[in-house]
Amino acid sequence: MDAIALWQRYQDWLYFHEGLGLYVDVSRMRFDDAFVESLRPKFDKAFGDMAELEKGAIANPDENRMVGHYWLRNPDLAPTPELTQEIVQTLEQIEAFAEKVQTGAIHPPRANRFTDIISIGIGGSALGPEFVSEALASDFPPLKIHFIDNTDPAGIDRILNQLRNNLASTLVLVISKSGGTPEPRNGMIEVKKAYAGHNLDFAQYAVAITSPGSNLDKVAQSEGWLATFPMYDWVGGRTSEMSTVGLVPAALQGIDIRAMLDGAKEMDDATRIPDIKKNPAALLALSWYYAGDGKGKKDMVVLPYKDSLALFSRYLQQLVMESLGKEQDLDGNIVHQGIAVYGNKGSTDQHAYVQQLRDGVPNFFATLIEVLEDRHGQSPEIDPGVTSGDYLSGFLQGTRKALYENQRDSITITIPQVNARTVGALIALYDRAVGFYGNLVNINAYHQPGVEAGKKAAAAILDLQTKVVTVLQAEKTPLSLGEIAEKAGAPEEVEAIYKILRHLNVNQRGVVLQGNLGEPGSLKVSLS
Numbered sequence: 413m414d415a416i417a418l419w420q421r422y423q424d425w426l427y428f429h430e431g432l433g434l435y436v437d438v439s440r441m442r443f444d445d446a447f448v449e450s451l452r453p454k455f456d457k458a459f460g461d462m463a464e465l466e467k468g469a470i471a472n473p474d475e476n477r478m479v480g481h482y483w484l485r486n487p488d489l490a491p492t493p494e495l496t497q498e499i500v501q502t503l504e505q506i507e508a509f510a511e512k513v514q515t516g517a518i519h520p521p522r523a524n525r526f527t528d529i530i531s532i533g534i535g536g537s538a539l540g541p542e543f544v545s546e547a548l549a550s551d552f553p554p555l556k557i558h559f560i561d562n563t564d565p566a567g568i569d570r571i572l573n574q575l576r577n578n579l580a581s582t583l584v585l586v587i588s589k590s591g592g593t594p595e596p597r598n599g600m601i602e603v604k605k606a607y608a609g610h611n612l613d614f615a616q617y618a619v620a621i622t623s624p625g626s627n628l629d630k631v632a633q634s635e636g637w638l639a640t641f642p643m644y645d646w647v648g649g650r651t652s653e654m655s656t657v658g659l660v661p662a663a664l665q666g667i668d669i670r671a672m673l674d675g676a677k678e679m680d681d682a683t684r685i686p687d688i689k690k691n692p693a694a695l696l697a698l699s700w701y702y703a704g705d706g707k708g709k710k711d712m713v714v715l716p717y718k719d720s721l722a723l724f725s726r727y728l729q730q731l732v733m734e735s736l737g738k739e740q741d742l743d744g745n746i747v748h749q750g751i752a753v754y755g756n757k758g759s760t761d762q763h764a765y766v767q768q769l770r771d772g773v774p775n776f777f778a779t780l781i782e783v784l785e786d787r788h789g790q791s792p793e794i795d796p797g798v799t800s801g802d803y804l805s806g807f808l809q810g811t812r813k814a815l816y817e818n819q820r821d822s823i824t825i826t827i828p829q830v831n832a833r834t835v836g837a838l839i840a841l842y843d844r845a846v847g848f849y850g851n852l853v854n855i856n857a858y859h860q861p862g863v864e865a866g867k868k869a870a871a872a873i874l875d876l877q878t879k880v881v882t883v884l885q886a887e888k889t890p891l892s893l894g895e896i897a898e899k900a901g902a903p904e905e906v907e908a909i910y911k912i913l914r915h916l917n918v919n920q921r922g923v924v925l926q927g928n929l930g931e932p933g934s935l936k937v938s939l940s
């Protein structure tokens with residue numbers, strides 16, 4: 413297609429949301445009208461099913477749950493007046509709490525104000541808060557947030573070290589929908605010990621965000637934590653940014669959560685329109701289907717050209733891959749669905765992997781995210797008449813063009829600036845696009861059965877560790893790995909046992925390894 417024809421295609425397919433000033437450009441996805449027509453029946457079904465979902469249908473059949481993240485930004489949509497009231501009241505509770513913390517009406521025992529937050533959570537209980545903080549928190553927020561989003565001891569130490577002089581004024585948010593995920597539980601226990609080490613009463617600093625009745629909720633109630641906010645079973649972890657999970661940390665950092673909700677609501681309204689061309693989420697889902705043949709054959713590379721949006725690709729990685737990465741479709745057929753997502757930011761990535769995108773394996777499509785406003789205020793000139801922002805803008809256009817010239821497709825999403833409304837809108841746009849795509853390929857986008865396998869396997873390793881240590885405690889002479897495995901009743905688990913023991917050895921846990929470390933089979937093991 414020549415430049416003039418492309419310009420026409422750009423105008424024919426351009427989506428513009430006037431209220432949000434947001435554009436979606438799918439002109440560089442090379443589908444034709446026949447392809448769009450072929451998907452129309454699937455889209456008609458998706459629009460209908462989405463309307464049912466919003467009315468409270470059990471859209472997550474495996475977990476027998478409603479899927480209600482859309483109600484969070486428009487509580488009147490909730491299927492019962494009780495739910496509407498609960499959403500409204502919770503929002504008011506969040507705002508009142510944040511205000512009291514910021515003004516010092518709620519303050520720690522030994523300081524006038526809370527200055528910092530440690531947010532402990534993982535997956536959907538971390539990625540949204542991290543993305544939103546990076547995108548929207550001011551340079552000098554009322555409370556500065558720090559994240560523990562793993563069970564990595566060194567990572568936990570890093571945060572605790574950075575805050576060692578400020579622990580007495582640091583609020584701790586423990587965020588876990590299930591209230592039973594091991595990583596945040598471990599983080600919570602370690603942080604609690606650190607507070608005890610500083611003679612601080614953890615309960616007076618701790619806030620739980622969890623499902624009522626969860627283990628975490630029980631701990632918070634029994635220990636009398638500062639506050640507890642409810643998480644609902646009809647909100648999935650990866651779509652929870654606009655529930656208490658995302659709103660509590662955002663409000664505490666002074667982020668305008670009402671504007672975030674408004675932006676999302678406006679986008680939800682726009683993505684409810686049952687017309688592919690007039691619906692920006694449908695345009696994304698259509699493009700994804702086209703790119704990967706409805707089978708995820710092409711990866712989604714997400715390149716926001718704005719540093720503050722750098723975590724958007726990580727956020728989308730969970731949203732898209734945990735939602736769409738499924739072994740079975742809704743009829744029980746083995747389908748191995750999904751779309752791989754990766755990315756960081758432009759133009760930084762141009763000096764990392766864009767070389768492969770332009771010239772290498774054509775196994776992806778790109779999503780470029782453009783922010784029209786360079787910065788608040790004027791920019792200095794770098795060259796006569798040219799600013800750094802002009803370079804960034806030029807690099808975006810250049811990458812889009814260079815990709816297209818080499819038959820690499822791209823979508824471009826443009827927002828006027830990064831603010832609470834546009835960030836809310838972006839989140840809502842992708843929530844809906846993932847929902848539509850899941851429907852097009854007939855999978856349940858709202859459960860995550862595969863994650864359980866890894867959790868069970870990890871739990872089995874910890875069980876095995878206990879057995880192995882018990883075996884060694886009962887022995888006086890060093891044993892071979894095979895002997896330990898026999899005595900632990902797990903002869904087939906020698907490799908796992910070796911790795912457990914090597915880990916214990918390096919971490920001064922009393923395990924002595926004798927022999928050649930390069931030949932694990934020759935090792936003799938004892939306790940010191």
Ligand SMILES: O=P(O)(O)OC[C@H]1O[C@](O)(CO)[C@@H](O)[C@@H]1O
Nearest residue numbers: 535536537588589590593649863
């Ligand atoms: O909030 P929770 O229950 O601790 O779960 C954290 C994350 O773990 C998962 O359940 C599985 O990875 C995600 O879906 C979820 O976001």
